[in-house]
Amino acid sequence: MNTPMNTHTRTNTRLRDSEFTFMFQLISYSFIIILSIMCLLPFLLILSGSFSSNESIVRNGYHLFPTDFSLEGYKMVFKFPTQVLKAYGVTVFTTVVGTTLGLFLITMAGFVLQRKDFKYRNTFSFFIYFTTLFGGGLVPWYIMLANYFNLTDTYTVLIFPGLMTPFLIILMKNFIRSAVPDELIESAKIDGANDFRIYVSIVLKLAMPGIATVGLFLALGYWNDWFTSSLFINNPDMYQLQFYLYNTMNTITFIDQMAIGTGITLSQEVPTESTKMAMAIVVTGPILFLYPFVQRYFVKGLTIGAVKG
Amino acid sequence: MLKELNKNKIMFLMLLPTLIFFLINSYFPMVGIYYAFTRYDFEGGLFGSPFVGLENFKFLWQSGMLLKLTTNTVGYNLAFIILGNGLAIFCAIMLSEIRGRLFKKITQSVMFLPYFISFVLLSVIAYNMFNYESGFVNTVLKRFEAGPVDIYNTPWIWVFLIIIFYLWKNLGYSMVIYLAAITGISDEYYEAARMDGANIFQRIWYITVPMLKPTFVILLLFSLGSIMKGQFDLFYQLIGNNGVLYNATDIIDTYVYRSLKVTFDIGMATAAGLYQSLFGFILIMTVNYIIRKVNEDYALF
Numbered sequence: 001m002n003t004p005m006n007t008h009t010r011t012n013t014r015l016r017d018s019e020f021t022f023m024f025q026l027i028s029y030s031f032i033i034i035l036s037i038m039c040l041l042p043f044l045l046i047l048s049g050s051f052s053s054n055e056s057i058v059r060n061g062y063h064l065f066p067t068d069f070s071l072e073g074y075k076m077v078f079k080f081p082t083q084v085l086k087a088y089g090v091t092v093f094t095t096v097v098g099t100t101l102g103l104f105l106i107t108m109a110g111f112v113l114q115r116k117d118f119k120y121r122n123t124f125s126f127f128i129y130f131t132t133l134f135g136g137g138l139v140p141w142y143i144m145l146a147n148y149f150n151l152t153d154t155y156t157v158l159i160f161p162g163l164m165t166p167f168l169i170i171l172m173k174n175f176i177r178s179a180v181p182d183e184l185i186e187s188a189k190i191d192g193a194n195d196f197r198i199y200v201s202i203v204l205k206l207a208m209p210g211i212a213t214v215g216l217f218l219a220l221g222y223w224n225d226w227f228t229s230s231l232f233i234n235n236p237d238m239y240q241l242q243f244y245l246y247n248t249m250n251t252i253t254f255i256d257q258m259a260i261g262t263g264i265t266l267s268q269e270v271p272t273e274s275t276k277m278a279m280a281i282v283v284t285g286p287i288l289f290l291y292p293f294v295q296r297y298f299v300k301g302l303t304i305g306a307v308k309g
Numbered sequence: 310m311l312k313e314l315n316k317n318k319i320m321f322l323m324l325l326p327t328l329i330f331f332l333i334n335s336y337f338p339m340v341g342i343y344y345a346f347t348r349y350d351f352e353g354g355l356f357g358s359p360f361v362g363l364e365n366f367k368f369l370w371q372s373g374m375l376l377k378l379t380t381n382t383v384g385y386n387l388a389f390i391i392l393g394n395g396l397a398i399f400c401a402i403m404l405s406e407i408r409g410r411l412f413k414k415i416t417q418s419v420m421f422l423p424y425f426i427s428f429v430l431l432s433v434i435a436y437n438m439f440n441y442e443s444g445f446v447n448t449v450l451k452r453f454e455a456g457p458v459d460i461y462n463t464p465w466i467w468v469f470l471i472i473i474f475y476l477w478k479n480l481g482y483s484m485v486i487y488l489a490a491i492t493g494i495s496d497e498y499y500e501a502a503r504m505d506g507a508n509i510f511q512r513i514w515y516i517t518v519p520m521l522k523p524t525f526v527i528l529l530l531f532s533l534g535s536i537m538k539g540q541f542d543l544f545y546q547l548i549g550n551n552g553v554l555y556n557a558t559d560i561i562d563t564y565v566y567r568s569l570k571v572t573f574d575i576g577m578a579t580a581a582g583l584y585q586s587l588f589g590f591i592l593i594m595t596v597n598y599i600i601r602k603v604n605e606d607y608a609l610f
Contacts, residue, residue, distance in 0.1 A: 028403035061448030131335035137582025140341020224427035
């Protein structure tokens with residue numbers, strides 16, 4: 001074993017391995033750093049734009065750092081604070097109500113669909129899964145909700161379509177199956193608890209990581225939704241936050257273009273560019289603020305789902 | 310059925326709201342497919358509009374619209390699937406080999422960040438970077454005396470921009486999934502390989518990459534199933550109603566949305582939507598059938 005020759009080859013390979021490893025790590029570090037910078041850069045651009053004076057943007061364009069520091073964009077946004085606050089109110093309301101209600105329904109459905117003593121679980125699972133295979137398309141869906149259910153300009157339409165997706169139900173089903181042992185449900189039944197009672201006192205507690213993940217998916221969906229407003233909401237007081245931002249972007253551009261068409265340079269008076277960026281920051285702020293806390297759960301939930309699934 | 314219903318009354322009740330949800334949100338609208346065969350008028354409604362048979366489909370086909378929409382939709386999705394998974398696997402492997410825990414944590418968070426922002430903010434970002442007068446890219450180009458480029462009027466650039474924005478937004482998410490799969494690989498394999506004198510490249514190539522195959526295949530199958538569905542938010546927020554770019558960037562979803570919101574072409578929009586659903590359905594069935602033949606474990610259903 002300990003012939004000199006053998007030791008020599010061993011140290012040789014070890015050396016080569018560590019050299020390779022060093023090289024690989026060097027490449028990894030640089031590549032990951034470059035990608036991370038690219039992920040952050042656009043946020044910096046918007047932040048810088050929101051703190052620049054409009055004049056400097058119009059003259060010199062957007063920069064990575066504010067060339068002429070100014071708060072006029074934010075002042076413009078909060079000149080009419082009621083509109084922004086209303087949009088915030090609508091989004092917070094739909095996010096809270098939609099996420100809570102959606103979680104309640106999804107966990108109940110997931111619980112029932114994974115119960116082996118529920119005879120029709122596969123039939124109903126397919127009933128839900130089939131909707132991902134085939135659908136009527138956007139237009140029949142829109143006409144039905146708008147014309148037959150009369151949901152235009154209601155909070156119901158802002159909440160209802162986002163309540164659940166087949167993907168989230170399947171995720172929850174798998175999660176409950178792995179987190180709640182059958183024996184536990186069995187013994188609770190013997191103790192006389194009914195299925196709803198089991199759901200409330202056992203499933204809801206054991207499936208917490210799964211509930212957190214699905215809840216985050218739901219909340220993110222509601223918070224970032226602009227599409228529902230664009231289809232169903234005509235009353236500006238009921239615009240979701242993202243649609244309000246979308247509208248601000250387009251309206252200011254529109255006013256700007258109108259002004260150019262009539263030969264008046266409005267840009268000097270209305271700080272259009274910096275207002276757009278300030279508006280974007282005001283709308284996105286909470287997500288960026290909450291993100292570090294939320295992200296951990298997301299990674300955890302996804303990790304569990306990926307490994308188990 | 311009735312006996313079962315009685316036995317598991319509470320479970321049925323617990324499932325009922327979900328069933329009603331899918332009935333309203335997904336099954337009732339299927340009746341509306343009938344619009345695809347009518348020239349829709351607002352007075353007539355569902356069954357009062359004149360029946361025109363396959364005329365809507367014929368028009369979509371003859372105008373070349375169907376072909377263009379299909380090529381764009383499928384083409385972009387293939388690019389998303391191939392490049393998206395490739396980049397995610399690449400980054401996950403690199404990140405998994407990095408020792409510094411704090412560095413790992415911070416970079417992973419930073420790369421996951423874009424997944425959380427709305428598509429409206431994405432459009433603000435695109436505007437900030439690419440608009441003609443003050444966009445960041447043109448600001449930089451001007452500094453190098455390279456003159457401004459009118460990006461919003463140059464269709465071919467958007468083919469790349471859309472793909473890049475997609476990768477930018479989704480990298481963190483898919484990377485987490487692959488990273489989880491890598492973490493699940495037992496250390497013993499690597500130890501054994503190291504004993505046998507495999508260097509880091511060999512270890513990655515002969516252990517990590519093959520072990521990622523199941524995760525990759527499952528994600529691939531899921532995405533192949535929805536290859537006819539576009540990333541509507543991404544395309545619409547980046548392109549909007551900018552007609553100059555349609556040839557390079559119009560997908561079925563954006564066409565349907567525009568037909569509904571802008572041109573009110575209900576019959577045509579429903580026809581395009583039905584084509585999308587049917588084509589996608591046939592595609593999933595075919596893919597699933599083939600997989601079942603090759604390896605039953607990977608089949609979707």
